[in-house]
Amino acid sequence: MRVEVPxxxxxxxxxxxxxxxxFPRKGIRVKQVFSSISRDPILGLLLVLPLLLWVAATLLYPxxxxxxxxxxxxxxxxxxxxxxxxxxxxxxxxxxxFWNSVIRTVxxxxxxxVLQLVGSVGVALVLNQEYKGKEFVRNWVILPWVxxxxxxxxxxxxxxDPTHGVANHLLMWLGIIERPIEFLSSTxxxxxxxxxxxxxxxTPYFSIIVLAALQTVPRELHEAAAMDxxxxxxxxxxxxxxxxxxxxxxxxxxxxxxxANIFDTIWLLTRGGPLSHTTTLPIxxxxxxxxxxxxxxxxxxxxxxxxxxxxxxxxxxxTLLKEEGAGR
Amino acid sequence: xxxxxxxFKYLSVAVVLIIFVGPMVWVGINSLKPTSExxxxxxxxxxxxxxxxxxxxxxxxxxxxxxxxxxLVGVVTATVTALAGAFAAYSVFRCKYPxxxxxxxxxxxxxxxxxxxxxxxxxxxxxxxxIIDTPLALVAAHVMLIAPFSVWILRAFFQGVPVEIExxxxxxGASKVQxxxxxxxxxxxxxxxxxxxxxxxxxxxxxxxxxxxxxSDFTKTLPVGMAYFLQEYAIEWGVxxxxxxxxxxxxxxxxxxxxxxxxxxxxxxxxxx
Numbered sequence: 067m068r069v070e071v072p073x074x075x076x077x078x079x080x081x082x083x084x085x086x087x088x089f090p091r092k093g094i095r096v097k098q099v100f101s102s103i104s105r106d107p108i109l110g111l112l113l114v115l116p117l118l119l120w121v122a123a124t125l126l127y128p129x130x131x132x133x134x135x136x137x138x139x140x141x142x143x144x145x146x147x148x149x150x151x152x153x154x155x156x157x158x159x160x161x162x163x164f165w166n167s168v169i170r171t172v173x174x175x176x177x178x179x180v181l182q183l184v185g186s187v188g189v190a191l192v193l194n195q196e197y198k199g200k201e202f203v204r205n206w207v208i209l210p211w212v213x214x215x216x217x218x219x220x221x222x223x224x225x226x227d228p229t230h231g232v233a234n235h236l237l238m239w240l241g242i243i244e245r246p247i248e249f250l251s252s253t254x255x256x257x258x259x260x261x262x263x264x265x266x267x268x269t270p271y272f273s274i275i276v277l278a279a280l281q282t283v284p285r286e287l288h289e290a291a292a293m294d295x296x297x298x299x300x301x302x303x304x305x306x307x308x309x310x311x312x313x314x315x316x317x318x319x320x321x322x323x324x325x326a327n328i329f330d331t332i333w334l335l336t337r338g339g340p341l342s343h344t345t346t347l348p349i350x351x352x353x354x355x356x357x358x359x360x361x362x363x364x365x366x367x368x369x370x371x372x373x374x375x376x377x378x379x380x381x382x383x384x385t386l387l388k389e390e391g392a393g394r
Numbered sequence: 395x396x397x398x399x400x401x402f403k404y405l406s407v408a409v410v411l412i413i414f415v416g417p418m419v420w421v422g423i424n425s426l427k428p429t430s431e432x433x434x435x436x437x438x439x440x441x442x443x444x445x446x447x448x449x450x451x452x453x454x455x456x457x458x459x460x461x462x463x464x465x466l467v468g469v470v471t472a473t474v475t476a477l478a479g480a481f482a483a484y485s486v487f488r489c490k491y492p493x494x495x496x497x498x499x500x501x502x503x504x505x506x507x508x509x510x511x512x513x514x515x516x517x518x519x520x521x522x523x524x525i526i527d528t529p530l531a532l533v534a535a536h537v538m539l540i541a542p543f544s545v546w547i548l549r550a551f552f553q554g555v556p557v558e559i560e561x562x563x564x565x566x567g568a569s570k571v572q573x574x575x576x577x578x579x580x581x582x583x584x585x586x587x588x589x590x591x592x593x594x595x596x597x598x599x600x601x602x603x604x605x606x607x608x609x610s611d612f613t614k615t616l617p618v619g620m621a622y623f624l625q626e627y628a629i630e631w632g633v634x635x636x637x638x639x640x641x642x643x644x645x646x647x648x649x650x651x652x653x654x655x656x657x658x659x660x661x662x663x664x665x666x667x
Contacts, residue, residue, distance in 0.1 A: 106489070106570060107489070107490070107491035107492075109489065109570060109571075110485045110489030110490070110491045110494070111485070111491060113481040113482065113484055113485035113489070114481065114482045114485035114486060114497055116477075116478045116481060116482070117478040117479065117481065117482040117501075117541055117542075117545070118482070118497065118500075120478060120534075120537055120538065120541070121500075121501075121504055121538055121541070121542065123534075124512070124516065124534050124535060124537075124538035125504050125507065125512055125538050127515075127519075128511075128512040128515035128516045128519060129507075129511055129512055129515070131515035131518075131519065132511050132512065132514065132515045135514060135515060135518070140518070189410055192406045192407060192409075192410050193407070193410065195403050195406075195407070197403055197404060197407055203407060203410075203411060206411075206415055207410060207411065207414050207415065208414075208649075209414060209415050209418060209646075209649075210414050210417075210418075212595070212645045212646065212649045213418065213599075213642050213645060214598060214599030214601075214616075214617060214641055214642070214645060215599060215601055215617065216599070216601065216616065216617040216620050216621055216624075216638070216641060217418075217638045217641050217642045219621070219624060220421070220620070220624065220634050220635060220637070220638040221417050221418060221420075221421045221638060222417065223624065223629075224421060224424070224631055224634070224635060225417055225420065225421075227631075230432060230433055230436075230631065232420065232436045235435065235436055266413070266414070269414075270414050323506055323508075326508070327508050327509065327510065329510070329601075329602045330601035330602055330617075333601070333602075334601065334621055334624065337625065347510075348510045348602075351510050351513070351514075352510075352513070352602075355513065355514045355517075355606075356606055361514050361518065364513075364514050365514050365515070368508075368510050368511045368513070368514070369511065371508060371510065371511075372508050372511050375508050379503075379506050379507070379508075382506055383499070383502060383503060383506065
């Protein structure tokens with residue numbers, strides 16, 4: 067098919083890029099110090115050029131191309147495609163599976179953000195205590211995030227295996243369940259299980275960031291509150307939470323954007339099954355493209371997903387860059 | 395009371411460790427058990443230690459080939475990322491020219507950009523120019539995924555290098571390019587090493603783009619190769635677990651060396667000092 071971007075392609079995309087890059091205006095300036103080399107503009111541009119060209123060729127151009135593909139009927143690579151207007155979008159909209167995966171993505175994202183926030187604060191509070199081996203624990207608790215997703219999939223598929231897995235053996239031995247649970251292949255358990263496993267992976271990562279924030283909370287504040295007879299819970303909600311809430315906001319947005327885009331964890335654990343009960347939008351798009359080979363519909367769905375996330379991307383950038391401005 | 399408090403403190407730390415580190419340790423132990431033991435009632439320690447699964451991995455599966463492919467893609471991606479990322483970060487954070495703020499925003503934006511959008515176009519584009527199913531295609535995609543984030547991490551490191559040192563080198567008669575390569579880069583080396591390792595590990599783990607851009611047995615990377623065996627009905631658990639241990643080793647070593655720098659970079663980006 068023809069992959070040249072037609073007249074409309076990049077132009078359709080420009081407003082969106084412009085929007086992202088101009089929206090977070092406040093606090094955007096990064097404080098800089100200059101030496102006399104740095105006042106050489108040509109050298110500066112030469113240095114940034116390689117990465118800029120690379121990203122333009124592999125991200126910007128393909129992104130513009132996605133718009134083109136979604137408005138044409140690409141079936142096979144190499145066969146010329148024609149402009150078909152909005153018909154790919156119409157087809158995607160009329161599919162029940164698309165809407166199901168939209169709803170599932172919303173559930174998935176909300177569950178992930180809430181559990182990861184609560185989990186990371188909880189883990190950070192545990193790690194923030196005074197105990198022996200502090201360095202060791204704080205370094206290695208992040209292990210789930212260090213491991214490749216394929217390792218996560220093998221580890222948990224083994225542990226949760228209905229016949230040989232240790233989880234079912236343990237639960238049955240404790241008398242909690244009578245027969246093994248099919249954690250990853252029953253329609254009731256698959257989505258909660260995959261959600262928990264994704265949280266298992268990201269919670270330590272965020273908890274390290276929360277931990278760093280916790281250490282900036284002045285100790286005197288806690289002591290003063292304790293002197294005034296505030297309970298542990300009161301001290302947590304009145305002293306700790308307000309002082310770490312800016313970082314929690316960044317984490318929530320981060321977790322939101324990452325969860326929405328997660329593909330490999332779900333795919334490697336369940337392939338979107340059973341009966342597409344774990345099919346979120348990235349899985350839907352991937353199977354549309356590389357299982358059914360409907361590239362144009364996949365591109366249309368990915369553009370819809372992008373537009374859905376755009377607001378949050380802008381919000382995230384705004385927050386990130388504002389934090390930046392305030393922090394320096 | 396005091397004893398109770400200490401007990402609960404260590405109990406909570408132990409629970410956290412068991413939840414997050416336990417599963418990998420469990421798999422590490424299990425990879426040493428013979429198959430008969432794996433399929434029976436689980437015991438913590440193996441009754442008999444065997445390395446047969448590790449041997450089978452190399453005999454029956456093209457594991458070594460996948461390992462080499464992953465390694466190649468990882469090293470090239472990391473090197474390109476470290477070079478291009480360091481240059482770009484120097485330019486954006488240290489140089490003064492119109493549009494540098496725009497470029498900085500551009501890199502940050504491309505880091506949070508939903509990458510699924512470019513999956514299909516990249517696949518079609520690489521098919522068309524004939525580099526699909528080659529390591530080159532995967533390197534191209536991985537650098538795009540990782541490098542913008544590296545620019546962001548380098549910011550904290552580059553701010554730690556005083557400008558006065560550069561000035562001194564210039565006064566001593568070094569050229570601008572010499573100053574960057576001989577004075578600045580060595581001083582920022584820990585940061586550049588950290589992003590090299592990080593890029594290698596991200597490339598090592600990446601699945602989505604790898605599964606579409608490299609598909610034949612000669613070019614598959616580890617995650618793609620192993621994922622294929624994970625979907626079979628009768629999974630050979632021993633072999634899979636041995637494989638997962640070997641895949642996990644480079645990230646664990648890399649993290650042991652560079653983790654501290656990396657976590658510093660992460661937290662410095664988000665937390666106000």
